[in-house]
Amino acid sequence: MAMTTDSLAVRLVNHFLSVKPLANLARQQARKMMIQRAESVGVQWTKQVEILRQRAWKIELALVENAHLDYPEYYLKPFHAYTQGNLCWDAALEVEVAAHAAHARIWPQAGAQGDAKLRASYHAALEAQLPAVPHCILDIGCSVGMSTMALQSAFPSAAVTGLDLSPYFLAVAAYRAKDLPIRWLHRPAESTDLPPESFDLVNACLLFHELPKAASRQILQESYRLLQPGGYLAIMDMNPHSDIYKKMPAYILTLLKSTEPYLDEYFSLDLEDAMVDAGFTKPSMTCNTPRHRILIARRN
Numbered sequence: 001m002a003m004t005t006d007s008l009a010v011r012l013v014n015h016f017l018s019v020k021p022l023a024n025l026a027r028q029q030a031r032k033m034m035i036q037r038a039e040s041v042g043v044q045w046t047k048q049v050e051i052l053r054q055r056a057w058k059i060e061l062a063l064v065e066n067a068h069l070d071y072p073e074y075y076l077k078p079f080h081a082y083t084q085g086n087l088c089w090d091a092a093l094e095v096e097v098a099a100h101a102a103h104a105r106i107w108p109q110a111g112a113q114g115d116a117k118l119r120a121s122y123h124a125a126l127e128a129q130l131p132a133v134p135h136c137i138l139d140i141g142c143s144v145g146m147s148t149m150a151l152q153s154a155f156p157s158a159a160v161t162g163l164d165l166s167p168y169f170l171a172v173a174a175y176r177a178k179d180l181p182i183r184w185l186h187r188p189a190e191s192t193d194l195p196p197e198s199f200d201l202v203n204a205c206l207l208f209h210e211l212p213k214a215a216s217r218q219i220l221q222e223s224y225r226l227l228q229p230g231g232y233l234a235i236m237d238m239n240p241h242s243d244i245y246k247k248m249p250a251y252i253l254t255l256l257k258s259t260e261p262y263l264d265e266y267f268s269l270d271l272e273d274a275m276v277d278a279g280f281t282k283p284s285m286t287c288n289t290p291r292h293r294i295l296i297a298r299r300n
Ligand SMILES: C[S@@+](CC[C@H](N)C(=O)[O-])C[C@H]1O[C@@H](n2cnc3c(N)ncnc32)[C@H](O)[C@@H]1O
Pocket: 075, 086, 099, 140, 141, 142, 143, 144, 146, 147, 163, 164, 165, 166, 169, 187, 188, 189, 190, 204, 205, 206, 207, 210, 211, 215
């Protein structure tokens, strides 16, 4: 079969990324471009990260870290532009500005407000579809608390817990939310050790695209266990069926995958079927942006 220019470009990019020093170079380059792009849309990356860097984080880290935690092997891979993935201060101090930069282009005019708009569109769908205000919310993959604090603000009367595998992210979350009554847990979402049926909403924003299939399935089962009968699981993440990914040149998608090690697994997992397999009702599907979707399902 003749090789197309696209498949040749993909092979070249894959070959390039298989050489470790070149892959590291590509990551550094990607990071540089991300910072430039952020600053150009009004996200003050350098200034905001510098302010965070000046803090001594020891106390926050000690308060949230579970030093005996065994990390799943898949979590120890490089993620985004960081060789140590989510387990380092660089990632923790930059994740908020990186999210603002990444979401600045969802809508052409959104700029630095893109992230806030993304979360508002999610909460609008959530509020419209939940039959009642949730009392007890678990935010899995909460990172530095952006999704958690947004949930607390959407549902002020709810008791909210944020859970993540990165103690660095959780330390930043605890600092950002110091005036809010949010509980932070350093645990894997697949085995939380929390009591069964203790939540009426489990939330996962932008978590599943970072997971291999087996972990996704385990997390769905754990979410089912944690929810009261009639409780809801709500997931907002990249939409694999969106035209944006379908039309993306293959070599750009390959570059994207070099920073998101499980994107292939996420794109080939039928998440709606996996939710049903875990015992949930068939989820509703809402496209809240040109490249994100929301899946909401009830625990029977
Ligand atoms: C892209 S971030 C999503 C952040 C946040 N929910 C938001 O909306 O901004 C994905 C998060 O999931 C966390 N994560 C990945 N695998 C996890 C697991 N098995 N258990 C708990 N957290 C996990 C990562 O540490 C990271 O903070």
